[in-house]
Amino acid sequence: MSSSMSLLLGPSPLPTLFIILILPLSLLLLLRLGLKRNNLRARTHGMPPSPPKLPFIGNFHQLGSLPHRSLHALSQKHGPLMLLHLGQVPTLVVSSPDGARDVMRNHDQVFASRPALKPAKVLFDEYKDLGFAPYGEHWRQLRKICVAHLLSSTRVQSYRLIREEEVGFMIRKISSQASPTTTSVDMSEILYSLVNDILCRVVSGKFTREEGRNVLFRELVQENSVLLSKLYVGDYFPWLGWVDVLFGSMERAKKTKKRWDDLLDGVIQEHEDRSAKGDDDDKDFVDVLLSLREDPRNHTLLTPQNMKALLMDIFSAGSDTSSAILEYAMVELARSPTTMRKLQDEVRGIGCGKELVKEEEANEMMYLKAVIREVFRLHPSVPLLLPRELMEDCRIEGYKIPQKTRVLVNVWTIGRDPKYWEAPQEFKPERFMEGGAVDFKGNDFQFTPFGAGRRICPGMTFAIASLELALANLIYHFDWELPGGLTSEDLDMSEALGLVLRRKQRLHLVAKPWSLQQEKKL
Numbered sequence: 001m002s003s004s005m006s007l008l009l010g011p012s013p014l015p016t017l018f019i020i021l022i023l024p025l026s027l028l029l030l031l032r033l034g035l036k037r038n039n040l041r042a043r044t045h046g047m048p049p050s051p052p053k054l055p056f057i058g059n060f061h062q063l064g065s066l067p068h069r070s071l072h073a074l075s076q077k078h079g080p081l082m083l084l085h086l087g088q089v090p091t092l093v094v095s096s097p098d099g100a101r102d103v104m105r106n107h108d109q110v111f112a113s114r115p116a117l118k119p120a121k122v123l124f125d126e127y128k129d130l131g132f133a134p135y136g137e138h139w140r141q142l143r144k145i146c147v148a149h150l151l152s153s154t155r156v157q158s159y160r161l162i163r164e165e166e167v168g169f170m171i172r173k174i175s176s177q178a179s180p181t182t183t184s185v186d187m188s189e190i191l192y193s194l195v196n197d198i199l200c201r202v203v204s205g206k207f208t209r210e211e212g213r214n215v216l217f218r219e220l221v222q223e224n225s226v227l228l229s230k231l232y233v234g235d236y237f238p239w240l241g242w243v244d245v246l247f248g249s250m251e252r253a254k255k256t257k258k259r260w261d262d263l264l265d266g267v268i269q270e271h272e273d274r275s276a277k278g279d280d281d282d283k284d285f286v287d288v289l290l291s292l293r294e295d296p297r298n299h300t301l302l303t304p305q306n307m308k309a310l311l312m313d314i315f316s317a318g319s320d321t322s323s324a325i326l327e328y329a330m331v332e333l334a335r336s337p338t339t340m341r342k343l344q345d346e347v348r349g350i351g352c353g354k355e356l357v358k359e360e361e362a363n364e365m366m367y368l369k370a371v372i373r374e375v376f377r378l379h380p381s382v383p384l385l386l387p388r389e390l391m392e393d394c395r396i397e398g399y400k401i402p403q404k405t406r407v408l409v410n411v412w413t414i415g416r417d418p419k420y421w422e423a424p425q426e427f428k429p430e431r432f433m434e435g436g437a438v439d440f441k442g443n444d445f446q447f448t449p450f451g452a453g454r455r456i457c458p459g460m461t462f463a464i465a466s467l468e469l470a471l472a473n474l475i476y477h478f479d480w481e482l483p484g485g486l487t488s489e490d491l492d493m494s495e496a497l498g499l500v501l502r503r504k505q506r507l508h509l510v511a512k513p514w515s516l517q518q519e520k521k522l
Contacts, residue, residue, distance in 0.1 A: 046400040048083040058085030068383035068412040087236030091406045095413040097445040108453035115389040118232045122253040128306045129313035149288045170194045184483035184508035192323040199318045205284040224316045229499040264308040320500040321381035328379040332427045335488035362472045370432035380449040383412035420446040481510040
């Protein structure tokens with residue numbers, strides 16, 4: 001035996017053999033005993049079942065890099081209602097339509113609040129926004145303003161020209177890149193720019209692309225997504241909050257907040273100056289907020305800081321989610337040529353002869369709507385929705401859930417439940433063409449990508465209008481192919497870690513203008 005090995009093992013190999021063989025078995029036995037004790041304790045106290053946990057950290061070691069998938073695997077073993085212990089925070093994971101109905105309808109009011117998370121506290125000025133605000137009068141008034149003046153069906157319809165102009169700009173941009181010498185187009189970049197630019201125009205008015213303001217909005221939205229998806233020690237071990245300061249997590253959030261403040265202060269000041277000059281013919285959402293602020297009843301609600309928190313929320317919620325859905329739609333269509341051809345037949349049949357498919361034509365495209373719904377089912381933008389926090393003790397399916405428990409609804413798992421979806425792993429838009437097909441408006445709890453109840457996403461109508469128009473025109477104007485001889489099996493579908501579900505790899509596709517193809521056939 002070499003000297004180095006002797007040093008490693010010591011004078012006898014028995015202690016090392018004990019460590020290698022006996023210790024793991026002991027740990028496994030302890031984990032099994034811990035699981036039995038957890039489940040016995042749960043039954044005794046009427047709590048949902050729990051996976052085995054470790055001292056101090058609880059179930060953190062079981063979350064993995066993609067929590068929606070890790071929690072899905074745990075739910076298959078421990079049940080659709082499962083109680084985790086993340087540090088010092090009890091967390092209920094709901095993975096069934098029945099459980100989702102209890103949380104988001106039957107007991108909606110007591111589940112309607114949000115936990116106090118450190119990054120949201122910094123970014124949104126003590127939760128003065130809409131998404132992360134606790135349930136209460138402030139949240140209700142902000143939601144009322146957003147729905148009435150930005151997100152209602154009537155308001156969304158009024159942005160039709162903006163959507164059509166920006167989609168037209170996107171099509172021209174792709175056409176300019178789709179030359180015979182171009183191998184592929186970066187669709188991730190193009191789709192994000194489209195969604196971001198529509199939102200910029202609706203919320204803060206026209207902009208000059210050269211000035212780069214829309215690009216700055218995009219950078220800050222992406223930084224928000226990173227910050228809000230990180231795990232902060234103080235959120236799960238309050239007495240260790242100093243660790244987040246020590247490692248710079250909170251300083252990064254503060255710097256991002258300062259950049260948001262500088263940008264939005266400039267936007268608000270420009271609108272105030274324009275209003276003072278009487279130049280306010282084309283009112284956007286910032287103009288609306290400023291006019292509402294003139295009412296003394298809104299002085300406390302619409303302070304400058306509250307307005308900026310709300311605007312940040314709108315940009316963050318609207319950009320990442322819609323662009324991710326569009327990208328997944330293009331990916332799934334590229335992987336399924338039969339579905340692509342079927343959608344092309346519908347879009348080109350209805351839009352035939354048009355320079356641009358308009359919204360009245362897109363509204364007639366039932367298969368287009370089914371494709372988008374199927375993308376939402378397989379790839380929900382926020383797979384765990386935003387976390388909720390229980391405001392008082394409640395009983396769900398016979399289990400007692402204590403006040404202050406955090407709640408995660410895994411809509412990613414629910415959308416793959418074989419009890420409700422035939423061949424749930426397959427991309428099959430036809431399932432939404434059948435009679436009595438489910439919808440995403442919060443009444444069918446096997447399909448709630450926007451959530452449901454009081455906390456349902458108020459931007460649902462806004463998002464769908466942009467998604468349908470954009471996808472219809474992408475399919476109408478171009479034939480799409482994978483670059484470099486790739487096959488559908490070659491596409492990397494791995495997911496990136498983040499608050500919003502996105503592909504890890506950027507999407508590059510070959511775009512062939514359809515009109516040119518038709519001329520060749522003629």
